[in-house]
Amino acid sequence: MAVSVTPSSLRMQSPGGCTELRLPAGVRLAPSTCRGLQHVPGDGLHLRLHARAESRPELISVFNQSSQDQECCTFYCQSCGEVIIRDRMLLRVLPLPGDNWGALVDEWCCHPDPFANKPLHPRENDCFTGDCFYLVNLKSDLWQPRPEGAPVETHHLSSENHLKLKPKANTKVICKRCKVMLGETVSSETTKFYMTEIIILPSERNFPIIPRSQFVQSVLAQCVVELSSARSTFRFTIQGHDDKVYILLWLLNSDSLVIESLGQYTNIKKFPVLEDVLKPDSSSAWNAVKVLYQPCIKSRNAELSSLWENDLSVHSLTLPSTTCLELLLILSKSNATLPPSLRCMNSFQSCLLRLLLLLLSHFSRVRLCATPIDGSPLGSAVPGILQVRTLEWVAIAFSIV
Structure with a gap:
């Protein structure tokens, strides 16, 4: 398999086909910094390189972007x-x-x-x-x-x-x-x-049709980013209006950019509540927050949940109980799309929450991964996911079927 890197794209050529991901405007790779290329069994190809972003727009608070004064x-x-x-x-x-x-x-x-x-x-x-x-x-x-x-x-x-x-x-x-x-x-x-x-x-604007999963995870992501910045807290308990804890959430970073290209990939299974708007042959770039989480339903992680609830450094967020269950499905789906080696950290599961805002720093390092998400052997390269962490490194994951 041949891997070629240009400032604006990354391309993988295999006997079964070719996958190419183009970066959005303002993001550039440094091909000369490419190093550490290796194949991890069951996970895919990994490599590291530098990336640069031209600008860093400021985060708009979820508390202020919707409600306009006067x-x-x-x-x-x-x-x-x-x-x-x-x-x-x-x-x-x-x-x-x-x-x-x-x-x-x-x-x-x-x-x-x-x-x-x-x-x-x-x-x-x-x-x-x-x-x-x-x-x-x-x-x-x-x-x-x-x-x-x-x-x-x-x-x-x-x-x-x-x-x-x-x-x-x-x-x-x-x-x-x-x-x-x-x-x-x-x-x-x-x-x-x-x-x-x-x-x-x-009032003069029409109601926007936003997929439920995108809206829920974006609101939660902006809430935890805002709270972590204002109060230096990075651990959260997500509880329902019934006072039951459903999820333990640990914020890792808020500066990721993810680029997806579905190509002709038609084997993605979706829940209706998790439907996205991506169409075949479409590409999308979106900002993400990386978190660790532990489910607490059906008495799972009860001891850890009790410790977090009694810890003053842990912040509690209350949502409707049904929304907590929706969020747990969203986290599980996001976790399943990551390469196997990136799905867990210690006893926690990791995932990316989608943001509707752009968070980029001026210089970053990059890590690349190529992996079949569904566990199938490497073959014709069709879809791809580019995950960019913009403070220290960037993770790029290709799904190959």
Whole structure:
């Protein structure tokens, strides 16, 4: 098998065919740095080389990219496109304070905290944002989505420990069209919507059709990147609204670029909830966050989960329980597409979460892998995946069938 590298592409020639991946504009390889070419049994071809990116656009926070100040916005159910809140003027979009904000006020301010132990509720034209949810006031919306039960008692509100519930009844807010759980009632006027279930757009824009799997993993990826940058935390527990931990997540890096080329590959099996929009003979480049994860369903990893829950350096994210299960399927699918040698690290499984944003540094090192994803012997080269990690090295994986 012959491997040739140019600044803008990488090509593999075998007796059964040829695979070529072209890099997106702004990303260039350094052919003279190619080294370490080897074949790993059951895994494929590996090699290393340098790559360079011309620019590094800044990360746009998931908390700020959707809700535009001084603009009428419409809230949609992401699953079916049902309008939840129409033409809402958001005059203020504010982040909720962290759990330790009260302690900081006591330490750095000479006057007492006037808001101590008081819940924070948005006004009519406000939108408060937490780690993975929005708080909005629905008092003026006569056609608002109704909860399945009465409001509950609430206590101190913050971005992590956003509400302490003493349930009197079921408070879930359900989409009237597709019956998906969108959020929960916090008070008689305030509703919490999960970011994984809601899309907020300027009212003049049409509802975008985004595959569910892409949307969920992108929202989660941006949440963990934002939190790791702001609070230097890299371990997360993903728990459902039922307070059960479903996933342990460990952020490794947030600077990967992945390039896919499906070619004529038709043997990819998909779950409906995981459908992508890639078509045959299409190529795509997308940004990714690399994470390690452990599933915690059916009492798996119960001891480790308990340790993480009691660790102050671990941050908890709450999502609807069904979304937690969707996310677990997404992580498993992503893990299965990696070369075998890259699927595990210690006792954790590794995977890539897709971002809708570009994260590139100016210089990087590269690692290349060629592997048949389905375990078949090397033959005609058709599809390929290029995974670029832009701080230290880049991993390139070709799937060959």
